[in-house]
Structure formats: structure tokens, C-alpha cells
Amino acid sequence: MQKIVPNIWCQGNAAGVGDFYAAVLPDTSAEVVASYPTEDLPDFQRELAGQPLVVDVSVGGYRLRLINAGGEFSPTPALSFIVNVDPSSFGSGEDEARAWLHAMWESFSDGGVARMPLGEYPHSQLYGWVEDKFGVNWQLMLTDPARGPQQVLVPQFLFTGAAARAQAAIELYTSLFPDSGRMLMPHQGDTEGVAFAAFTLAGQSFSAMDGGTDHDFTFTPGLSLEVDCADQGEIDKLWEALSAVPEAEQCGWLVDRFGVSWQIVPANMGELMQHPGAYQRMLGMKKIIAAEL
Known part of the structure; x- marks a missing residue:
């Protein structure tokens, strides 16, 4: 079971966004799993x-979750998704895989x-980074x-700003989840930070890198990570270890x-x-108390 589920904040159009991704990404489906109450909102x-x-x-x-909400937040490139297109998973091999990748692009x-x-890079014979019309990268x-x-989708963290933070973040995250590990590739020369890191949390693949000061974006609630906890004890442990911005605490969300x-x-x-x-x-809770729902 996938324990950590990336959540994408949608601005009143989650059903349409889901249909778009189901049509664009290979082997993909979308389903409405919860609706707003009809009263007392x-x-x-x-x-x-x-x-x-x-x-x-x-x-x-691999599960993504779309949250249907208002215009308060938007995704940024600080959290993106690597889409691994494996030629061996396509009937006609590399030609079909390349065709799928071009169509997605x-x-x-x-x-x-x-x-x-989109083109050839040292790390891949065919690669490109694109932000879609909904702001997802x-x-x-x-x-x-x-x-x-x-793993077909791999969330990637891009840490921006003056301080190199990828390694510290990875050390914290891997300390909190079982079945976790990490591999770091530091920048060469005088550049501080991590050029690329691959790591696992609860058996799921993630990656990260330090982006320096050349970016005008950072993380937002527009793309968040949902952790499905087994019991209240696990909720309490993760909340204590992760929450650092009291004013952001609401309905199980933290920063x-x-x-x-x-x-x-x-x-x-x-x-x-x-x-x-x-x-x-x-709606009245910060940390979720399951017994009170």
C-alpha cells in the first residue's frame, strides 16, 4: 500500500484535471473518491x-490525489514529478516508448x-522538463x-535559496519512516549542496537537489505530501517531528x-x-484527532 501520496491543489477543476491526466499519462485512470457535503459548509x-x-x-x-479547492494556492516547480518511461514496458520497445514520451510532451x-x-542529455537519451497548463511540473x-x-512517478524536491538544505531535509525525512535510505551526489568544486539525491521513504522513491538562488519560487501547499498513518500514535510522532510553522497548522496540514x-x-x-x-x-482541528471525528 502506498503510504505517502502526493496531493495537487486544484482550483475548482479537479475532475477535469483528473480526466486530462488520465488521457495523457500511460496506464492512468481517475476517480472521484470524496465529495463536499451539500450543507453546513x-x-x-x-x-x-x-x-x-x-x-x-x-x-x-502509483497514486496521486487531486484536491478540489479555491484559488488560495498553486503548485510550483519546487515539487515536480519525474515520469520514468521504460521501453521494456511497451510492446514495441523503445520506438513505442519514445512515441508515448513525445505525445506526453x-x-x-x-x-x-x-x-x-525535450532532447538528449547526459542522464537520459530523451528527457524534458515541462510545466503543464495547471502549473504542475x-x-x-x-x-x-x-x-x-x-517507480513510474518519482516526486522530486528542488530546494531553492541561499542555504543548501537538501541533505538536511533528506536526513530528517529518512529518520521518520521505516524502509528508508539515501544516495547523495554532492556538487563539484566550490558549489555547496546536493547536485542530485535519490532516496526512499517507506519503500517509495523520491529525489532531491539544491537549486541555489537562481529561482523565484519555493514550496507551497499547492503540492503537498499526504501520509496515511496507522494510528494516532503515528500521527502524533510525525506531527511533533515535522510541524515548524504553527500558523500553517489546519485540518491535518502542516509546514x-x-x-x-x-x-x-x-x-x-x-x-x-x-x-x-x-x-x-x-475544519476545527489542527492536528487530526481520529477519535473525535
Whole structure:
């Protein structure tokens, strides 16, 4: 079971975003898994009454979650998704894989922004970084089958600003989850920080790098990481270790000292939210107390 689920903040259009990704990404489906209550919503959510609240997108078995909300937040390139396109998973091999990758590039580029042109790079024979029309960033990569199976989507952290923070963040995150590990490649010469890091949290692949001061963006709640916790003890432990911005605490959301947004929630959150009045009680919480939902 996927313990850490990336969540994308959508501005009232989660169902449409899900349909778009299901059409663009290979082996992908989208499903509305929760809807807003039809009554007793706060004023800022009243126009969303009865509409989809959560849309789950499955990409080759890897789950993304779309949150249907307002215009408060947007994703940034600080958290992007590497899409590993493995030729061995396509019937016609590399030619079909390249065709899929080119088709994805065209779809994501339509109304979006090409951040690194599609082409050959030292790390891949075919790679490109593109921001789609919804503000979500994708790194499309043709992988080498000799490396073995790769996780189809790999979230990547890009730490920006004067201080090199990737290594410290990875050390914290890997200390909190079982089945975790890391491999760091430092920058060469006088440049501080991590050029590239591959690491696992709860058996899931992630990557990270330090981006320096040449970027005008950082992390936002527009792309967050949801952790499905087994019990209240695990919620309490992660909340204590991660939460560093008290004013950001709301409905299970927190922001850590590196600026990354997390949602620390019970694994059976969907079931708990079926209790009468649970949604309204959740709105009054900071850390989720499962027994009170």
C-alpha cells in the first residue's frame, strides 16, 4: 500500500484535471473518491457544495490525489514529478516508448511552459522538463531498461535559496519512516549542496537537489505530501517531528522547517469522514484527532 501520496491543489477543476491526466499519462485512470457535503459548509467553500472534493489518479498503480479547492494556492516547480518511461514496458520497445514520451510532451506543453527542452542529455537519451497548463511540473525521462524497474512517478524536491538544505531535509525525512535510505551526489568544486539525491521513504522513491538562488519560487501547499498513518500514535510522532510553522497548522496540514507542506492523516480518513458532522469537526482541528471525528 502506498503510504505517502502526493496531493495537487486544484482550483475548482479537479475532475477535469483528473480526466486530462488520465488521457495523457500511460496506464492512468481517475476517480472521484470524496465529495463536499451539500450543507453546513463555511462561507469560503459554499460554492463547492456537492462538488468533487478528492479525485484519485492512478498512474501505473502509483497514486496521486487531486484536491478540489479555491484559488488560495498553486503548485510550483519546487515539487515536480519525474515520469520514468521504460521501453521494456511497451510492446514495441523503445520506438513505442519514445512515441508515448513525445505525445506526453506535446500534451503537457499545450498551454504550458517548457523548462528544459525535450532532447538528449547526459542522464537520459530523451528527457524534458515541462510545466503543464495547471502549473504542475513534469520531468519526462526515457529510462535505461538495464537499470531494472523504476517507480513510474518519482516526486522530486528542488530546494531553492541561499542555504543548501537538501541533505538536511533528506536526513530528517529518512529518520521518520521505516524502509528508508539515501544516495547523495554532492556538487563539484566550490558549489555547496546536493547536485542530485535519490532516496526512499517507506519503500517509495523520491529525489532531491539544491537549486541555489537562481529561482523565484519555493514550496507551497499547492503540492503537498499526504501520509496515511496507522494510528494516532503515528500521527502524533510525525506531527511533533515535522510541524515548524504553527500558523500553517489546519485540518491535518502542516509546514516543515524546509517549507514543505504535509498532510498527516489517518489511513482510514475516508471512512471517518462518513461519520455525521465529521467534515465540520475536522475544519476545527489542527492536528487530526481520529477519535473525535
